[in-house]
Amino acid sequence: MGSFLYNDSIMASSLDYLTYVLELLRNVPGITYKKMMGEYLLYADGILFGGVYDNRFLLKPTPTLEAEGLRRQIPYLGAKPMALVDVEDPNEVARLVSLVLEGLRQ
Numbered sequence: 001m002g003s004f005l006y007n008d009s010i011m012a013s014s015l016d017y018l019t020y021v022l023e024l025l026r027n028v029p030g031i032t033y034k035k036m037m038g039e040y041l042l043y044a045d046g047i048l049f050g051g052v053y054d055n056r057f058l059l060k061p062t063p064t065l066e067a068e069g070l071r072r073q074i075p076y077l078g079a080k081p082m083a084l085v086d087v088e089d090p091n092e093v094a095r096l097v098s099l100v101l102e103g104l105r106q
Contacts, residue, residue, distance in 0.1 A: 012038025017055040024057070024085075027094035039075075049100045050082065051075065058082035059096060062103025068096065 018033065018040050025031045030045035033052075040052040050059040053075035059065065061072070061083050072081035083100075087093060 013040055013052045013055050018052050021052055021057045024088065024090050024093045025097065027090045028097050044097060044101055047101060047104055049097055049104065050085075053082075057085040059085060059100050060104065062100050064099045064103035064106075065096065068099065070096075 021040075021042070022031065022033070025042070028044055030043075032043045032046075034041045034043070039054075041048055042050045042052070048060070050057070052058075056073060056075075058073060058075050059070070059082060061081065065083055068083070070083040071086070073084045074081050083096075085093060085096060087096075
């Protein structure tokens with residue numbers, strides 16, 4: 001598992017960064033988001049799969065995503081680590097989200 005990074009600066013995610021993430025998610029059907037406490041929760045067809053935290057795009061960790069070797073980061077103090085998305089290819093992002101959704105549906 002290794003070490004986990006936590007961004008200890010306290011700042012809300014920007015609408016510009018959310019827009020960027022939504023563009024990366026353009027190949028994932030049924031994307032919606034909900035603003036909560038300055039951050040954004042991300043859903044696909046009503047399933048919470050990740051979020052935008054301190055301008056970082058993070059996915060829920062699932063066994064199906066584990067083999068991808070993504071770095072883990074803590075979204076906020078006291079939270080469990082999540083997988084950091086650091087790719088800019090919408091097709092690859094769609095593949096990663098698909099893995100998360102598959103794991104969440106099991």
